[in-house]
Amino acid sequence: MSSSVEAVPAAAESLTIGGELRRRRPSRTRSEHALIGGALAGSEADLAALFRRFWPRAYRTAFLIVRDHAAAEDIAQEAFLAAIRRLDRFDRRRRFEPWLAAIVANRAIDWTRARASRRESTAGEIVELASPADPPMGRYSQEVLAAIGALSPEHRAVVVLRYVLEYSPGEIARVLELPRGTVNSRLRRGLDALEAALKELDPR
Amino acid sequence: MKTSATHRLREFRAPDEAGAEQRAWTVVRTAYLEREPAPARRRAHPSLRLATAPVAALILAGLLLSPAGATVRRLIRHALDVRPAAPALTSLPAPGRILLSGPGGSWTVAADGSIRHLGAWQQASWSPRGLFVAVSSGNRLAAVDPRGNVRWAIARPSISDPRWYTPSGYRVAYLSAGTLRVIAGDGTGDHLLATGVAPVAPAWRPGHPYQLAYVTGRGRVVVRDGDTGEQLWSTRPGARPRQLVWSTDGRRLMVLFAHGARTYTAAGRLLTRIAWPLRESVTGAALSPDGASLALVLGHDQVLLVRAGASRELLAGVGVGDVSWSPDGRWLLVAWPAADQWVFLRVTGAPHVTAVSRITQRFSDGGDGPHAFPDLDGWCCTAAGTAG
Numbered sequence: 001m002s003s004s005v006e007a008v009p010a011a012a013e014s015l016t017i018g019g020e021l022r023r024r025r026p027s028r029t030r031s032e033h034a035l036i037g038g039a040l041a042g043s044e045a046d047l048a049a050l051f052r053r054f055w056p057r058a059y060r061t062a063f064l065i066v067r068d069h070a071a072a073e074d075i076a077q078e079a080f081l082a083a084i085r086r087l088d089r090f091d092r093r094r095r096f097e098p099w100l101a102a103i104v105a106n107r108a109i110d111w112t113r114a115r116a117s118r119r120e121s122t123a124g125e126i127v128e129l130a131s132p133a134d135p136p137m138g139r140y141s142q143e144v145l146a147a148i149g150a151l152s153p154e155h156r157a158v159v160v161l162r163y164v165l166e167y168s169p170g171e172i173a174r175v176l177e178l179p180r181g182t183v184n185s186r187l188r189r190g191l192d193a194l195e196a197a198l199k200e201l202d203p204r
Numbered sequence: 205m206k207t208s209a210t211h212r213l214r215e216f217r218a219p220d221e222a223g224a225e226q227r228a229w230t231v232v233r234t235a236y237l238e239r240e241p242a243p244a245r246r247r248a249h250p251s252l253r254l255a256t257a258p259v260a261a262l263i264l265a266g267l268l269l270s271p272a273g274a275t276v277r278r279l280i281r282h283a284l285d286v287r288p289a290a291p292a293l294t295s296l297p298a299p300g301r302i303l304l305s306g307p308g309g310s311w312t313v314a315a316d317g318s319i320r321h322l323g324a325w326q327q328a329s330w331s332p333r334g335l336f337v338a339v340s341s342g343n344r345l346a347a348v349d350p351r352g353n354v355r356w357a358i359a360r361p362s363i364s365d366p367r368w369y370t371p372s373g374y375r376v377a378y379l380s381a382g383t384l385r386v387i388a389g390d391g392t393g394d395h396l397l398a399t400g401v402a403p404v405a406p407a408w409r410p411g412h413p414y415q416l417a418y419v420t421g422r423g424r425v426v427v428r429d430g431d432t433g434e435q436l437w438s439t440r441p442g443a444r445p446r447q448l449v450w451s452t453d454g455r456r457l458m459v460l461f462a463h464g465a466r467t468y469t470a471a472g473r474l475l476t477r478i479a480w481p482l483r484e485s486v487t488g489a490a491l492s493p494d495g496a497s498l499a500l501v502l503g504h505d506q507v508l509l510v511r512a513g514a515s516r517e518l519l520a521g522v523g524v525g526d527v528s529w530s531p532d533g534r535w536l537l538v539a540w541p542a543a544d545q546w547v548f549l550r551v552t553g554a555p556h557v558t559a560v561s562r563i564t565q566r567f568s569d570g571g572d573g574p575h576a577f578p579d580l581d582g583w584c585c586t587a588a589g590t591a592g
Binding site: 039044047048051052055056059060063064069070072073074076077078080081082084085141143144147159160163164166191194195198 | 208209210212213214216217218219220221224225227228229231232233235236237294316317318349351353
């Protein structure tokens, strides 16, 4: 059988519906409270500022937990969509990011658990096709990603919330709805396991 | 030492952060612009007015193991009072994801109402478990993941109607400039199966690798082995069918014509022949996931549900389009281009209707009118890949 296969494009082109997210000098002069108020009042610019401020860490958090860039993008996007839907009910006395992080972290943990059970049920269907190369990561990223894979999703979540989002153990306990003691215990064990894994990967 | 691990975590950067941010912003922005204030009051169930004027009706012999012969019964007309449609698609009434294509490209809609653009494609179809989508546009056929990332692509003239083999997804059939071709699910082994083929979507026989039904330019229905090319059976030439539908167990093939239908056994023996007594012709059909019900679109203005030897009208309205079942078989989605709406009809349990408007605006490339309304490509799966 002969076939003619053209080069697989790097990515399907996306149709941009609306304006692009233009990179501007970050607006640190407006508080989170003001941006949410502006977004509620219909300011797309304030929504964009809110999105720019919190997207990168939401995406990194999701990625470190699920270790799959497509799933991480989905999870972070869904978290923002959930935030949009509930924005008018959001209590502005609270901070926005922990609220968002709770959605991201819990969905990421759920996804990781679901993937583990899906691996048992996808026998017979093609799940690995020829795929484009994963986008390159930063200098430390490959080792960190490999090392964090040694942790369970629950341990990953507390470690990521502590050292990527820089939440206190108390905040982590509220985000993940865990006892404070459990958070502390998982942090200790998670960090020890991470250190050990990094040492194995890079004994220097 | 602990500093090293924590420092590395703080310095961590995920892949393609800028690209992911831009893509997500497109969707988030759209959702934001479509936000509507909560309605002043909740909508009650729409009323069902039972009209007393009987309408001449048709019973289609059940597709699964039904006795031969068709009977005609009276149809009690149910008029649905569809209240003004919701302006925003905030969630689907059932699990799964909807796939659609139109001038704005191909899209998926998840159960929570989130949408994703797969690319500037014209047609799409789900793989059996919704892990991939076969898409086509002009001279290109591709398999993409639910995020629109292309896994493989080929070029052939005038590609249309890609269809995955069920349940494995190991083969994809498609039409190309009057020919029928088959390719493996991983993009290899593309080969010609038949020439002189009519523009009617081919249909794989479920669970029987790899038998494929298609329609010739002379109106014959042919079933071939998709790998070897061996012809298994065929009908005589005649009027061109509109659609081929296999029963879910692969034991029956229903051939839909504009003014009737025939059912065949898997060996090609004619079982039933039915003529619609109505003026309208069949313009669309969809078999429920359990194979026990058939939704028929008649003349673009009626949607009938045929089940267990009886039929009833679900919807009447000018300019009705495609229909698609929810994966759990409880809901029927009716695309209504003339009203620029999607209408979700619950067909089991208590009747319920939910409608969503401004479909064209949501998924088009800026055009409007019924020609810009997207086609339904399927409503898939609750246990696959990403969240449904």
